[in-house]
Amino acid sequence: MNTWDKYQSIVKKATRNGFGDGLLEAAKMNPKVIALCADLAGSLKMDLFEKEFPERFIQVGIAEANMMGMAAGLATTGLIPYTGTFANFSTGRVFDQIRQSIAYSEKNVKIAASHAGLTLGEDGATHQILEDIGLMKMLPGMTVINPADYAQTKAATQAIADYKGPVYLRFGRPDWPVFLENEKFEIGKALKLKDGKDVTVIATGHLLWNALEAVRQLEGEGIDCELLNIHTIKPLDNEAILNSVRKTGRVVSCEEHQRNGGLGDSIAQLLSMNFPAPQEYVAVNDSFGESGKPMELMEKYGLGIKDVIEKIRKVLSR
Amino acid sequence: MAKSGHPGGSLGCADFLTALYFNTLNFKLPFSMEGHGEDLFFLSNGHISPLLYSVLSRTGHFEVEELNTFRKLNSRLQGHPATHEHIPGVRVATGSLGQGLSVALGAALGKRLNGDSSLVYVLTGDGELQEGQNWEAIMCAAHYKIDNLIVTVDWNGQQIDGPNDEVISLGDLQGKWHSFGWEVLHMEGNQMEDVVHILEMAKRKLHQGKPVVILMRTIMGFGVDFMMGTHKWHGVAPNDEQAEKALAQLPQTLGDF
Numbered sequence: 217m218n219t220w221d222k223y224q225s226i227v228k229k230a231t232r233n234g235f236g237d238g239l240l241e242a243a244k245m246n247p248k249v250i251a252l253c254a255d256l257a258g259s260l261k262m263d264l265f266e267k268e269f270p271e272r273f274i275q276v277g278i279a280e281a282n283m284m285g286m287a288a289g290l291a292t293t294g295l296i297p298y299t300g301t302f303a304n305f306s307t308g309r310v311f312d313q314i315r316q317s318i319a320y321s322e323k324n325v326k327i328a329a330s331h332a333g334l335t336l337g338e339d340g341a342t343h344q345i346l347e348d349i350g351l352m353k354m355l356p357g358m359t360v361i362n363p364a365d366y367a368q369t370k371a372a373t374q375a376i377a378d379y380k381g382p383v384y385l386r387f388g389r390p391d392w393p394v395f396l397e398n399e400k401f402e403i404g405k406a407l408k409l410k411d412g413k414d415v416t417v418i419a420t421g422h423l424l425w426n427a428l429e430a431v432r433q434l435e436g437e438g439i440d441c442e443l444l445n446i447h448t449i450k451p452l453d454n455e456a457i458l459n460s461v462r463k464t465g466r467v468v469s470c471e472e473h474q475r476n477g478g479l480g481d482s483i484a485q486l487l488s489m490n491f492p493a494p495q496e497y498v499a500v501n502d503s504f505g506e507s508g509k510p511m512e513l514m515e516k517y518g519l520g521i522k523d524v525i526e527k528i529r530k531v532l533s534r
Numbered sequence: 535m536a537k538s539g540h541p542g543g544s545l546g547c548a549d550f551l552t553a554l555y556f557n558t559l560n561f562k563l564p565f566s567m568e569g570h571g572e573d574l575f576f577l578s579n580g581h582i583s584p585l586l587y588s589v590l591s592r593t594g595h596f597e598v599e600e601l602n603t604f605r606k607l608n609s610r611l612q613g614h615p616a617t618h619e620h621i622p623g624v625r626v627a628t629g630s631l632g633q634g635l636s637v638a639l640g641a642a643l644g645k646r647l648n649g650d651s652s653l654v655y656v657l658t659g660d661g662e663l664q665e666g667q668n669w670e671a672i673m674c675a676a677h678y679k680i681d682n683l684i685v686t687v688d689w690n691g692q693q694i695d696g697p698n699d700e701v702i703s704l705g706d707l708q709g710k711w712h713s714f715g716w717e718v719l720h721m722e723g724n725q726m727e728d729v730v731h732i733l734e735m736a737k738r739k740l741h742q743g744k745p746v747v748i749l750m751r752t753i754m755g756f757g758v759d760f761m762m763g764t765h766k767w768h769g770v771a772p773n774d775e776q777a778e779k780a781l782a783q784l785p786q787t788l789g790d791f
Contacts (some may be wrong), residue, residue: 282636289640294568444653
């Protein structure tokens with residue numbers, strides 16, 4: 217049995233649960249951790265925190281712009297505020313508030329963004345933001361993290377409390393395989409799930425599971441993929457990516473985001489300046505989403521396991 | 535001289551900011567970002583930065599000579615106030631309007647959570663109240679009974695494109711704040727005795743379960759006859775001749791130049 221066969225899905229749990237549990241742990245460890253929420257405490261599993269630390273929980277109502285400004289003010293006084301709402305309302309709706317009051321002002325605010333991407337499902341494209349990674353990674357000084365499962369989200373939620381500076385933490389709604397319980401989480405450090413020599417597959421967020429399944433299937437055909445998880449999209453672990461692509465010579469990037477402005481673009485920029493190599497994108501191609509079940513949407517918009525397989529074959533043929 | 539900027543609002547608020555910093559505000563030096571145990575001031579209408587910098591320099595936050603770098607390359611005195619260059623006295627970047635009140639509200643709540651009994655002040659423009667984020671903050675502050683916060687509105691009735699009443703009327707400003715659950719005071723912002731008096735009164739109104747707002751009547755461009763009462767000097771700086779003429783009308787300011 218290969219060592220990487222340890223990545224199995226015994227249970228499924230949503231990444232948002234990882235956030236809720238991680239926030240509670242972070243608050244227990246650090247009395248400066250506080251939480252703000254724009255009328256979505258249950259959706260973000262922040263009710264655990266609210267129950268345990270009611271005096272440190274600030275319900276701001278449906279007023280995200282004010283929430284971001286308040287978080288900047290709270291951070292000014294030395295507290296560590298986490299803001300909680302959907303990814304759509306955590307970024308596009310409040311981009312200027314984040315840009316001026318948080319990023320440019322270098323405030324220690326943690327922007328916790330749930331229900332990112334297509335897997336939000338039935339609510340449809342109004343809520344399925346696929347542009348948030350791009351928006352946030354463009355801001356100077358912003359750290360952008362998109363964990364892959366419950367365990368990694370929980371670990372990331374705790375880790376960012378100890379990191380000084382603004383952070384965008386992106387996670388999702390659906391129950392999703394939990395397979396990284398035994399992996400260490402370090403901000404800015406890629407996680408290598410499998411060594412390989414033919415192609416480097418790099419995935420972030422929910423797509424890591426799909427990439428893992430794809431790599432597993434192709435192994436049976438004798439295609440030897442190297443699989444990297446990039447949870448921290450900014451700052452990017454340049455060294456890990458370059459080391460891998462120097463070995464394999466080609467790369468497939470996988471993310472639940474627009475092709476424009478996502479992780480794949482960050483990788484392409486890195487490679488074009490240092491080690492130009494063929495690249496294929498598993499990402500949404502300049503389109504809004506729609507209502508549907510998470511797995512149906514993944515399939516329709518080219519984010520399924522078979523899409524990862526197809527892109528790996530394609531990059532190998534180039 | 536910078537030869538660009540926003541002189542109108544700066545002159546109109548000069549009395550207020552002078553009274554605040556020289557009489558009312560309990561601030562500490564050297565400057566600390568967190569400001570534990572001291573009063574905090576946020577300037578939401580960041581475009582009146584010349585006034586803020588002027589007052590900060592004369593209250594010992596930095597040397598008066600540094601004012602000569604205003605709006606120039608490699609300066610800590612950015613066109614709109616920013617923290618990025620670490621200028622003492624500035625705790626958040628402002629300029630994109632409508633954000634300072636939320637930040638001040640957060641800081642006031644932070645002081646409450648930190649068991650810090652000192653106060654938070656914020657100055658906003660009147661045209662700036664057209665930004666919806668203000669009303670989110672105004673609603674939130676009343677809900678949480680934030681009673682360590684004093685907001686002052688520079689009510690000069692002018693904005694870039696003309697009088698407020700012609701651009702978008704603020705309507706019954708007093709009634710609006712009142713109906714949102716705030717204690718509302720009025721101030722004649724270009725009469726120093728009234729400024730000092732109303733600031734003291736505002737402090738006495740605190741710690742009673744309500745945030746306090748001062749609707750401060752000012753004259754844009756106050757003190758310089760050709761700038762007074764018109765929106766035309768909102769975002770236009772005087773040329774050399776005009777500046778000389780203006781300074782001659784305020785002889786007490788000449789010493790610094």
